[in-house]
Amino acid sequence: MNKLNTLFSDKKKLLSIYFTAGFPELNSTAKILNELDNAGVDMIEIGIPFSDPLADGPVIQDSSERAIANGMNVSFLFEQLKNVNTKAPLILMGYFNSVMQFGVEKFCKQSKSVGVSGLIIPDLPIEVYLKEYKHVFQKYDLKNIFLISPQTSNERIKLIDKHSDAFIYAVSSSSTTGTKNGVNADKEKYFSRIKKMNLKNPVMIGFGISEKQSFNKACNYASGAIIGTAFIQSLKTKTHVTEFIKTIR
Amino acid sequence: MNYSVNKEGYYGSFGGAYIPEMLYPNIEEIKNNYQKIISSQKFKNEYNALLANYAGRPTPLYFAKRLSEKYKTNIYLKREDLLHTGAHKINNTLGQILIAKHLGKKRIIAETGAGQHGVATATVCALMGLQCIVYMGEVDIERQAPNVARMKMLGAKVVSTTSGSKTLKDATNEAIRDWINNATDTYYIIGSVVGPHPYPDLVAKLQSVISKEIKLQLRTKPNYVIACVGGGSNAAGAFYHFMNDKNVKLIAVEAAGKGIKSGHSAATMVLGKPGIIHGSKTMLMQNSDGQITEPYSISAGLDYPGVGPIHAHLFDTDRAKFVSITDAEALKAAYQLAKLEGIIPALESAHALAYLGKLKAKKNETVVVNLSGRGDKDLSTYIKHLPI
Numbered sequence: 001m002n003k004l005n006t007l008f009s010d011k012k013k014l015l016s017i018y019f020t021a022g023f024p025e026l027n028s029t030a031k032i033l034n035e036l037d038n039a040g041v042d043m044i045e046i047g048i049p050f051s052d053p054l055a056d057g058p059v060i061q062d063s064s065e066r067a068i069a070n071g072m073n074v075s076f077l078f079e080q081l082k083n084v085n086t087k088a089p090l091i092l093m094g095y096f097n098s099v100m101q102f103g104v105e106k107f108c109k110q111s112k113s114v115g116v117s118g119l120i121i122p123d124l125p126i127e128v129y130l131k132e133y134k135h136v137f138q139k140y141d142l143k144n145i146f147l148i149s150p151q152t153s154n155e156r157i158k159l160i161d162k163h164s165d166a167f168i169y170a171v172s173s174s175s176t177t178g179t180k181n182g183v184n185a186d187k188e189k190y191f192s193r194i195k196k197m198n199l200k201n202p203v204m205i206g207f208g209i210s211e212k213q214s215f216n217k218a219c220n221y222a223s224g225a226i227i228g229t230a231f232i233q234s235l236k237t238k239t240h241v242t243e244f245i246k247t248i249r
Numbered sequence: 250m251n252y253s254v255n256k257e258g259y260y261g262s263f264g265g266a267y268i269p270e271m272l273y274p275n276i277e278e279i280k281n282n283y284q285k286i287i288s289s290q291k292f293k294n295e296y297n298a299l300l301a302n303y304a305g306r307p308t309p310l311y312f313a314k315r316l317s318e319k320y321k322t323n324i325y326l327k328r329e330d331l332l333h334t335g336a337h338k339i340n341n342t343l344g345q346i347l348i349a350k351h352l353g354k355k356r357i358i359a360e361t362g363a364g365q366h367g368v369a370t371a372t373v374c375a376l377m378g379l380q381c382i383v384y385m386g387e388v389d390i391e392r393q394a395p396n397v398a399r400m401k402m403l404g405a406k407v408v409s410t411t412s413g414s415k416t417l418k419d420a421t422n423e424a425i426r427d428w429i430n431n432a433t434d435t436y437y438i439i440g441s442v443v444g445p446h447p448y449p450d451l452v453a454k455l456q457s458v459i460s461k462e463i464k465l466q467l468r469t470k471p472n473y474v475i476a477c478v479g480g481g482s483n484a485a486g487a488f489y490h491f492m493n494d495k496n497v498k499l500i501a502v503e504a505a506g507k508g509i510k511s512g513h514s515a516a517t518m519v520l521g522k523p524g525i526i527h528g529s530k531t532m533l534m535q536n537s538d539g540q541i542t543e544p545y546s547i548s549a550g551l552d553y554p555g556v557g558p559i560h561a562h563l564f565d566t567d568r569a570k571f572v573s574i575t576d577a578e579a580l581k582a583a584y585q586l587a588k589l590e591g592i593i594p595a596l597e598s599a600h601a602l603a604y605l606g607k608l609k610a611k612k613n614e615t616v617v618v619n620l621s622g623r624g625d626k627d628l629s630t631y632i633k634h635l636p637i
Contacts (some may be wrong), residue, residue: 002350025554039516052419052526052527052541053415054269054422054429054528055407058412065412065413073538074538075538078347092272095525095533096267096525097524097525097526097533097539097541098538100523100524100525101524101535101539102457122546123268123528125266125267125268125273126268135384146270147269148270149270149271151273151274151432152274156273171270171271174432177513180430240482
């Protein structure tokens with residue numbers, strides 16, 4: 001059974017944390033994963049650093065650049081993950097070129113073998129996924145997580161819902177990561193539109209969720225929320241992982 | 250063989266739209282409308298009038314007598330350098346600004362490397378009274394100061410890109426990020442046949458006026474058409490109406506920089522392999538982890554680590570021959586054209602000219618070189634390397 005399916009049947013107000021593999025130090029990946037797991041985080045997204053991260057704002061760009069300079073790459077990340085065993089499901093998030101160059105099948109196979117539950121590849125459109133890669137993802141029981149934004153039509157949301165089998169990642173506003181923080185009336189209007197659609201998949205809200213207030217607000221409309229940029233900022237200031245999580249819930 | 254884009258946005262196995270979901274509506278809006286818009290009589294009338302009266306089309310197809318004598322063949326230069334703003338880039342920006350207006354967009358963004366596309370975008374925004382924001386790498390801003398000044402004088406805001414390698418690819422990333430953050434009111438005028446579908450097709454169609462004119466101007470069929478390739482918009486335009494005629498040999502000239510094996514090169518077809526850049530699957534210079542490598546060329550318009558997917562397909566199917574020319578060879582060709590024909594070419598176009606020495610065309614053959622831009626912007630480089 002994929003950990004992601006049990007996660008959503010059990011709990012509400014799920015907290016998911018994103019961080020970039022290989023940041024701040026090449027070997028901090030396992031340590032951060034264990035600390036997040038011990039702090040009771042419900043799901044962890046591990047970012048694969050890429051030289052040209054189109055959907056990311058300055059903070060994650062900077063963490064990616066530093067991780068690459070530290071020597072992080074896909075095969076080394078899989079090596080690191082071999083020795084990690086978390087209660088929280090793990091999701092790998094990366095750009096398609098990294099996956100493509102590693103080899104899509106090999107990537108899926110290794111993801112499965114180190115216990116990864118799902119993948120988020122923001123620049124792999126659903127049409128290409130369905131046509132070329134769905135069978136590979138399924139072969140290794142990897143859930144593909146799709147993004148939606150306030151501009152995504154209801155029709156397309158329904159299409160994404162139909163082909164999702166874990167959760168849908170609702171980007172809180174049309175933005176790159178960490179650029180439009182907080183939850184305002186516009187965002188709440190969009191969240192409640194999604195909620196009213198009664199999708200078969202649970203929804204997690206991300207982008208612009210940075211602290212307790214925005215986390216709680218997002219949780220009113222979804223199964224939980226995802227914090228990335230703010231967590232990476234806290235790693236920069238050497239705030240202890242547990243301390244950061246305590247400020248959220 | 251089919252060289253047109255298919256319904257899914259691919260040229261063979263290259264192209265497509267590998268974009269984050271946040272951009273899907275923006276791209277769909279253009280995809281669903283561009284063909285209808287550019288084939289409408291209203292668009293054609295407006296576009297053709299602007300090309301003729303504002304940009305200066307048709308551009309001459311000039312028989313370069315002394316250059317022809319030198320290489321013992323018949324060489325024609327397609328004079329895109331005579332266009333307003335100094336290069337072929339205006340063919341594209343005039344077309345796209347009309348599309349932006351048609352779609353009711355108020356805010357225009359663009360990326361630029363050498364600044365030619367930035368200037369061409371700032372120009373059409375001034376012409377149409379639309380807000381213009383140009384993303385340009387910090388490194389390029391320093392080395393292309395006159396074009397930065399031109400954009401500012403034309404009323405554009407030039408935003409310095411400090412991410413990544415601070416050049417064209419990063420400026421393009423920033424423009425795409427801007428578009429994600431300003432999804433509804435903004436139109437992105439991309440400067441080459443790159444980016445997600447439908448941009449490569451749209452830009453190729455707007456630049457195709459180059460080969461349309463060559464066909465009309467040249468009484469005989471050319472044996473060769475030569476053009477330089479960075480992203481590849483001038484080459485796409487110069488090749489467009491000859492692609493299906495196998496008797497016309499297409500030669501695309503990439504920048505070898507300091508030499509293919511020097512580690513300072515932009516010869517994507519030689520050094521790259523298939524990958525994804527700026528939403529397109531194409532040939533791409535990258536390391537074994539898939540991190541995109543920073544290209545180098547003396548010419549800021551050619552140092553792009555990818556290439557338009559149409560060119561990846563022309564390369565893959567052997568329809569076009571891809572060759573590369575070093576900085577030194579390009580400089581030599583520029584000085585030669587100045588002395589023999591009284592024309593100072595852009596450094597980009599000088600790469601195409603430099604291949605004439607290697608082509609070995611026959612006496613009765615006809616060669617067309619697309620002179621994509623003029624050399625004013627490169628004067629400081631030319632002065633620095635002047636062979637006196």
